[in-house]
Amino acid sequence: MIEVKNIKKGFGDKLVINDVSAVMDDGKCNLIIGSSGSGKTVFMKCLVGLFRPDAGQILYNGEDFTAMSEEQRKEVRKEIGMLFQGSALFDSLTVEQNIQFPLNMFTDWSPAEKRKRVNEVLERVELKDANKKFPSEISGGMKKRVGIARAVVLNPKYLFCDEPNSGLDPQTSLVIDKLIKELTVEYKITTVINTHDMNSVMEIGDKIIYMYKGEKEWEGNNKEIIFSKNQRLNEFIFASEFLRDAKDMRMLEQAGKIDNNRNMDDLIK
Numbered sequence: 001m002i003e004v005k006n007i008k009k010g011f012g013d014k015l016v017i018n019d020v021s022a023v024m025d026d027g028k029c030n031l032i033i034g035s036s037g038s039g040k041t042v043f044m045k046c047l048v049g050l051f052r053p054d055a056g057q058i059l060y061n062g063e064d065f066t067a068m069s070e071e072q073r074k075e076v077r078k079e080i081g082m083l084f085q086g087s088a089l090f091d092s093l094t095v096e097q098n099i100q101f102p103l104n105m106f107t108d109w110s111p112a113e114k115r116k117r118v119n120e121v122l123e124r125v126e127l128k129d130a131n132k133k134f135p136s137e138i139s140g141g142m143k144k145r146v147g148i149a150r151a152v153v154l155n156p157k158y159l160f161c162d163e164p165n166s167g168l169d170p171q172t173s174l175v176i177d178k179l180i181k182e183l184t185v186e187y188k189i190t191t192v193i194n195t196h197d198m199n200s201v202m203e204i205g206d207k208i209i210y211m212y213k214g215e216k217e218w219e220g221n222n223k224e225i226i227f228s229k230n231q232r233l234n235e236f237i238f239a240s241e242f243l244r245d246a247k248d249m250r251m252l253e254q255a256g257k258i259d260n261n262r263n264m265d266d267l268i269k
Ligand SMILES: Nc1ncnc2c1ncn2[C@@H]1O[C@H](COP(=O)(O)OP(=O)(O)OP(=O)(O)O)[C@@H](O)[C@H]1O
Pocket: 011, 016, 034, 035, 036, 037, 038, 039, 040, 041, 042, 043
């Protein structure tokens, strides 16, 4: 579990994160959503220690990350896996060398142990036959899988994903979301995901934190978000007329005003 308590972060005179508190749950996908510039990336960078907040605390399993020495923070970082936007694979390394990279950095395992672990995660992300391929030889979706395999190869307790679906088609995005969700549940990982993708919000949003101009404006889950009365959140998620109509339809359904296909057909006529 990660607990964020009243963190603030600014650059010069500009306050970018203003008094945000939240709890990221174990075994759950915790999504951070919000429009461009709302502070999602800065928030995530504070969580992983790339930025130090100006105020507030971040607790990893009850331990105050913000008050730790660099040495202690390294220990926490070993338990963090990261999936970067655009996968960030090393182009000159094969798929298996990319995945092995964290094992070389953080373990003293034998070559055979490393190979075994790499093959395990490759199988888990359904990329069994891609060991010897280079990133330039595989698709965007496969690259994401390699990125995910690399992020989980050390069995992290925490997984951070920055826009995991950027650059992917909707179908591949669903597959990647499903994989992240499955791994999160299987290994009880505390997963934090920055996303703009409304499909992801609806599919895997166990907890959703909506940021607006650096503040936490709303928090809930994928069942609640559709019925939220928060005007700013609604403007964000129902930006398209199609989605607004879909929401109205859902509201009518809930209220028992339309409940079968015949009525749907009537509405379409
Ligand atoms: N290193 C920095 N120095 C100064 N300002 C920064 C820095 N990093 C971010 N900012 C500012 O902080 C604000 C929030 O940026 P952030 O990147 O967190 O937004 P975001 O919600 O992740 O946006 P997007 O969805 O477009 O990635 C922006 O106004 C940005 O210009």
